[in-house]
Amino acid sequence: MAFLVTIDGVDGTRIDTVLRHMRERGGRITTALRAVVEVLDGTDDHLTAQDIATAVQAAHPAIHVSTIYRALDRLSEAGMVSHLHVGHAPVVYHLGHDHHGHLVCGRCGAVVDVPATVMRPVATQVARDYGFTVEPSHLALGGLCSVCAAGSSADALSRHSHG
Secondary structure, three states, rough: OOOOOOOOOOOOOHHHHHHHHHHHHOOOOOOHHHHHHHHHOOOOOOOEEEHHHHHHHHHOOOOOHHHHHHHHHHHHHHHHHEOOOOOOOOOOEEOOOOOOOEEOOOOOOOOOEEEHHHHHHHHHHHHHHHHOOOOHOOOEEOOOHHHOOOOHHHHHOOOOOOO
């Protein structure tokens, strides 16, 4: 497993940074790869492979879903894209622009990014007590978001947004 590479876009856009990194690794920049990066760059959400495929195919109907999965695998292996296993839900992906952890709501499925500094004490204790090194971008803590924790009242559900 590759560790996440920081993508800051200092020398251009984040898209340029990702594509340059992929070229430097000897990779070919295909239409599918570029399209996947563009979809992920266009959102702060955590998208499933199917979400990404739908968006890519809307712009490029000839790109097969298996090609999109291969592009996601290449980007993940290169540390450009982070993926997260969210309980029994499909794996979600996002552009690896920073190191952070995730909070996952077990009721509504919301995924909230939290700074690495929040997760660092957990990773440190796990390393100290169990000799296990945690990969920060894969660290997810399950629980309930504030809206779900407040109950299922109509008022709480109407305010329910994790945008």
